[in-house]
Amino acid sequence: MRIGIDLGGTKIEGIAIAPGGREIVRRRIPAPRGDYQQTLAAVAGLVREIEYEIGERATVGVGIPGTLSPATGLVKNANSTWLIGQPLGEDLPRLLERPIRFANDANCFALSEATDGAAAGAATVFGVIVGTGCGGGIVIGGRVLVGANAIAGEWGHNPLPGAHDAESPGPPCYCGRRGCIEQFLSGPALARDYHDSGGASITAKEIAALAAAGDPLAEAAMARYDDRFARALASVINVLDPDIVVLGGGMSNLDRLYTRVPQMWTPYVFSDRVATRLVRARHGDSSGVRGAAWLWEAAHGGGSGLGAGG
Numbered sequence: 001m002r003i004g005i006d007l008g009g010t011k012i013e014g015i016a017i018a019p020g021g022r023e024i025v026r027r028r029i030p031a032p033r034g035d036y037q038q039t040l041a042a043v044a045g046l047v048r049e050i051e052y053e054i055g056e057r058a059t060v061g062v063g064i065p066g067t068l069s070p071a072t073g074l075v076k077n078a079n080s081t082w083l084i085g086q087p088l089g090e091d092l093p094r095l096l097e098r099p100i101r102f103a104n105d106a107n108c109f110a111l112s113e114a115t116d117g118a119a120a121g122a123a124t125v126f127g128v129i130v131g132t133g134c135g136g137g138i139v140i141g142g143r144v145l146v147g148a149n150a151i152a153g154e155w156g157h158n159p160l161p162g163a164h165d166a167e168s169p170g171p172p173c174y175c176g177r178r179g180c181i182e183q184f185l186s187g188p189a190l191a192r193d194y195h196d197s198g199g200a201s202i203t204a205k206e207i208a209a210l211a212a213a214g215d216p217l218a219e220a221a222m223a224r225y226d227d228r229f230a231r232a233l234a235s236v237i238n239v240l241d242p243d244i245v246v247l248g249g250g251m252s253n254l255d256r257l258y259t260r261v262p263q264m265w266t267p268y269v270f271s272d273r274v275a276t277r278l279v280r281a282r283h284g285d286s287s288g289v290r291g292a293a294w295l296w297e298a299a300h301g302g303g304s305g306l307g308a309g310g
């Protein structure tokens with residue numbers, strides 16, 4: 001059995017899955033916000049509770065916001081800021097008395113979809129989570145690509161490629177720069193763009209519904225969004241050349257993306273034709289916690305830069 005833990009900012013989710021991927025147990029508890037020691041205790045308690053339920057000791061993989069720094073071993077880049085700078089990679093294995101694999105939550109998403117989701121069987125997978133933010137992860141040959149800085153796949157804070165006058169320098173981002181991809185592709189970014197073009201303050205979902213009903217202002221905002229998505233993914237395709245791009249997160253529910261973006265990305269890709277497919281995640285919100293469990297699949301671990309990240 002494999003236990004996967006998704007350590008989120010507001011909730012901590014745990015599952016146990018059987019070797020074939022069947023989910024045996026699922027538990028969800030509120031995250032002790034702001035308190036690292038209580039977070040440790042909560043994760044350890046959740047693992048013990050699941051093991052009691054399944055009646056055996058299991059491997060444990062943990063998906064975290066941010067990543068463990070290869071340089072220091074401490075958590076970095078986490079939006080759950082109380083985890084930043086903490087030795088999670090030492091403390092949790094000691095508490096649970098076993099080795100534990102850690103990975104960024106977007107990497108877990110990509111691994112889940114590459115293992116038995118929408119990208120199963122693909123050699124090179126780019127997994128994208130676009131919702132309130134914009135993250136990404138890379139899986140090659142069934143393994144998470146971690147990278148020298150443990151940020152492989154983090155495309156959301158690159159500048160929007162091909163930004164024209166109206167997009168430059170672009171909105172400020174919490175990372176300190178301007179015009180990041182996240183500031184154009186997240187749900188709040190679409191809502192802001194629509195509002196700035198004269199529309200009401202409504203959600204991305206409502207804008208998409210208006211566009212589908214023929215509203216010209218909403219359709220214009222959606223058309224800008226499609227084109228920005230295409231440019232942003234084209235630059236990834238030029239570098240990684242993935243077989244498949246899997247979308248998760250709230251914005252992955254916009255059906256039009258799967259037809260329009262691949263129609264629009266070709267002029268930006270350095271190739272006569274583009275074989276890369278754009279698909280929606282199969283496991284939806286469960287991909288993070290499933291991918292954490294799959295960190296202990298036999299294919300993972302070892303290799304320079306390839307591995308589970310912890």
Ligand SMILES: [Zn+2]
Pocket residue numbers: 156157173174175176177180182
């Ligand atoms: Zn940024």
